[in-house]
Amino acid sequence: MPKKKASKERVLSGVHFMLGNYATVEGAISAGCNYFAGYPITPANEISERMSQRLPQVGGKFVQGEDELCSVFSLAGAALAGGKVMTATASAGYNYMQEGLGYCYAIEAPMVIVDVQRTRGDNFASQADVYQMRYGASGDYEAIVVCPSSVQELYDYTIWAFNLAEEYRNPVIVMSETTIALMRERLDIPTADKIELYDRRYTKKTPDEYHPFEALANQCPEAAPIGEGYHTIYSLNPHDEYGNIDWDPIVFDNLYKRVTGKITENADKICRTESYMMDDADYAIVTYGSEFRPSIDAVETARKEGIKLGVLKLCNVWPVPENAICEVAGNVKKIFSVEMNLGKYVREIERASKNKCEVVSVTKNRGFVHTTDEIMTEIRKGVL
Amino acid sequence: MADIKINPRRKYLRPEKLPHFFCSGCGCGQVLNYYTQALEELDMDPEKMVHIGGVGCTARIPVYIKTDMLHGVHGRTLAWATGIKMMKPDLPVVIFAGDGDLVSIGGNHMIQAARRNLDVTVVMVDNMNFAMTGGQVAPTTPEESVTMTTPYGSAEPRFDTCRLAIAAGATHVERWTTADRVQCKDAMKRALQHKGFSLIEIVSQCPTHYGRYALGTGDPQKVIDWIKDHTYKLTTADSISEEEKSGKLPCGEFYRVSRPIYQGTTVMSGKEDK
Ligand SMILES: Cc1ncc(C[n+]2csc(CCOP(=O)(O)OP(=O)(O)O)c2C)c(N)n1
Numbered sequence A: 001m002p003k004k005k006a007s008k009e010r011v012l013s014g015v016h017f018m019l020g021n022y023a024t025v026e027g028a029i030s031a032g033c034n035y036f037a038g039y040p041i042t043p044a045n046e047i048s049e050r051m052s053q054r055l056p057q058v059g060g061k062f063v064q065g066e067d068e069l070c071s072v073f074s075l076a077g078a079a080l081a082g083g084k085v086m087t088a089t090a091s092a093g094y095n096y097m098q099e100g101l102g103y104c105y106a107i108e109a110p111m112v113i114v115d116v117q118r119t120r121g122d123n124f125a126s127q128a129d130v131y132q133m134r135y136g137a138s139g140d141y142e143a144i145v146v147c148p149s150s151v152q153e154l155y156d157y158t159i160w161a162f163n164l165a166e167e168y169r170n171p172v173i174v175m176s177e178t179t180i181a182l183m184r185e186r187l188d189i190p191t192a193d194k195i196e197l198y199d200r201r202y203t204k205k206t207p208d209e210y211h212p213f214e215a216l217a218n219q220c221p222e223a224a225p226i227g228e229g230y231h232t233i234y235s236l237n238p239h240d241e242y243g244n245i246d247w248d249p250i251v252f253d254n255l256y257k258r259v260t261g262k263i264t265e266n267a268d269k270i271c272r273t274e275s276y277m278m279d280d281a282d283y284a285i286v287t288y289g290s291e292f293r294p295s296i297d298a299v300e301t302a303r304k305e306g307i308k309l310g311v312l313k314l315c316n317v318w319p320v321p322e323n324a325i326c327e328v329a330g331n332v333k334k335i336f337s338v339e340m341n342l343g344k345y346v347r348e349i350e351r352a353s354k355n356k357c358e359v360v361s362v363t364k365n366r367g368f369v370h371t372t373d374e375i376m377t378e379i380r381k382g383v384l
Numbered sequence B: 001m002a003d004i005k006i007n008p009r010r011k012y013l014r015p016e017k018l019p020h021f022f023c024s025g026c027g028c029g030q031v032l033n034y035y036t037q038a039l040e041e042l043d044m045d046p047e048k049m050v051h052i053g054g055v056g057c058t059a060r061i062p063v064y065i066k067t068d069m070l071h072g073v074h075g076r077t078l079a080w081a082t083g084i085k086m087m088k089p090d091l092p093v094v095i096f097a098g099d100g101d102l103v104s105i106g107g108n109h110m111i112q113a114a115r116r117n118l119d120v121t122v123v124m125v126d127n128m129n130f131a132m133t134g135g136q137v138a139p140t141t142p143e144e145s146v147t148m149t150t151p152y153g154s155a156e157p158r159f160d161t162c163r164l165a166i167a168a169g170a171t172h173v174e175r176w177t178t179a180d181r182v183q184c185k186d187a188m189k190r191a192l193q194h195k196g197f198s199l200i201e202i203v204s205q206c207p208t209h210y211g212r213y214a215l216g217t218g219d220p221q222k223v224i225d226w227i228k229d230h231t232y233k234l235t236t237a238d239s240i241s242e243e244e245k246s247g248k249l250p251c252g253e254f255y256r257v258s259r260p261i262y263q264g265t266t267v268m269s270g271k272e273d274k
Helices: A020-030 A045-057 A068-080 A091-107 A151-168 A249-264 A289-304 A322-331 A346-353 A372-383 B008-012 B028-042 B058-064 B077-087 B099-105 B107-116 B161-168 B181-193 B207-215 B220-229 B234-239
Strands: A003-005 A014-019 A035-038 A061-064 A085-089 A111-117 A144-146 A171-177 A184-189 A196-198 A233-235 A273-276 A283-288 A309-314 A316-318 A334-339 A358-363 B050-053 B068-071 B093-098 B121-126 B172-177 B198-203 B231-233 B249-256
Touching: A014 A020, A020 A045, A020 A085, A020 A111, A020 A151, A020 A171, A020 A184, A035 A045, A035 A068, A035 B077, A045 A061, A045 A085, A061 A068, A061 B077, A068 A085, A068 A091, A068 A111, A068 B068, A068 B077, A068 B107, A085 A091, A091 A111, A091 A171, A091 A233, A111 A151, A144 A151, A151 A171, A151 A184, A151 A196, A171 A289, A283 A289, A283 A322, A283 A372, A289 A309, A289 A334, A289 A372, A309 A322, A322 A334, A322 A346, A334 A346, A334 A372, A346 A358, A358 A372, B008 B028, B028 B058, B028 B121, B028 B181, B050 B058, B050 B077, B058 B068, B058 B093, B058 B121, B077 B093, B077 B107, B093 B099, B099 B107, B099 B121, B099 B161, B107 B161, B121 B181, B161 B172, B161 B198, B161 B249, B172 B181, B172 B220, B181 B198, B181 B249, B207 B220, B220 B231, B231 B234, B234 B249
Parallel strands: A035 A061, A035 A085, A085 A111, A111 A171, A144 A171, A233 B068, A283 A309, A283 A334, A334 A358, B050 B068, B050 B093, B093 B121, B121 B198, B172 B198, B231 B249
Antiparallel strands: A003 A196, A014 A184, A144 A316, A273 A309, B172 B249
């Protein structure tokens, strides 16, 4: 994978007090994003607005399209034309992007999609779309979804998302949330030489030697520039390694196993988790996104009360960090799955726990993150 | 042994894809033929271009061209093209779209791309129905036509796609029929050389569906004759009475003007090349 450092002119190194949505933009600019298409929706608007200002400054292109379908399909075109591309939307807009996402998974187009999750019709906080992040499009595919919990992580994870997209030639979703997107916090932007970037692998083969969708079972194919003689068909339809549209059962099988395999077989390389006070923990909260914030406070309170509680923070929800969750399940008496919906991702946690411990679902869908007290109430009940 | 002559324009095609999948008598093959003639006369290499088809019979046309192509999603051709043109403004992009693809599901993308004057060529094959799905009514179906979803005749008026495109801001708009061999080819040549949004509508015969259901014939020649009877040329429009024109589509070069092309929604260095 060709690695390089971020370019100096793009990185606003220094300490900032910055809005989460702006931090997302700066992460993208640092990562080399040169195409953004968006459609207005709160609470993602500040991303489009700042992009419209920043991208032309660094030689990129900004498009406000007619709808989210324009956003996502123009991203596909721009990505095939060599761009590092991003769009941002919020739940209702992400619905519309599913058709385009299906295409992008199929032709293996690298791109970053920021979904600032919100409640239906207004901008209250929610994690109710955690399954849609992964399962919205038709057909077989695997998604990569990263879930920041702070303004700093919005910056860091957006860069990570671009790197994952380039490495696996897959759309990568940044699951943002109203909470952190509209929050101002300290943001430390490192110097450009500290930011490592990956770029997709371009083929060195001639058009005659090049097979556009040929790759090992757990890898993505090499890319080729468009309009330079590689005459590739980028079709949603099942295609063989030559790019020929074909409904042969073997073609189906090879294609779908490879596009899913390149993610599932590399899940350990992709997945990241962080542990807090887990070394001696009897109980663990497993959580993601902004719900990490009250969870870490709950650990402090619990420890004062003599409850040995720790937190496993999932930095990405898809692919599921199965091994990390399973390991925790083997070491504690109970897992508390804390999330801002009526209990969705808890199913993944239960599955990954392999019955090694009980999993308690701590849920809330009232437009606000859990308070520490609310979490503690469930913990106290659970440790009785 | 007789000399086997190979069509010189076969070099533009993917031989492994032939024979094509169009029904016999379908207009899509003619459109492909006229298009490769246009390429040849302009000495343009499809390998140095990008072609786009959405979903539908028409969308299959570029699958036979040896070129980089995007395919397989219904109606989003102009959204794809927008991204490509923003990254590679000098790369020629040509879209083949059915009437359903362009003005039904993709209607808003078409209107907005025309408004922005996106620098692409759109060839719309207007076969007056949704062909690939089996002959349902389309926004371009003539009024009162019987189709698979209008058993009592279509109660909806039809779109005049060319007028729509001009009103939206397209800078080059022409309509011809598959019977207009030379005109189709020349129109495509003009479109390929035009800087800005070109729409070439080609009214085409679908003997399998529109022919059989709406016109009561699966004979391609009879469908072409019907199309000829239901269109007229702009050049002779003055000599035809308004009564005779009613319900018929005009054909010709409607509009060709120069206007700055789309380079993004906000551009720092002002107007660059026109
Ligand atoms: C999102 C979506 N909706 C519907 C379809 C089914 N479909 C396949 S082709 C087609 C339209 C065909 O009509 P047209 O675009 O006019 O092209 P033609 O086949 O007539 O050339 C439709 C609706 C689809 N593939 N995708």
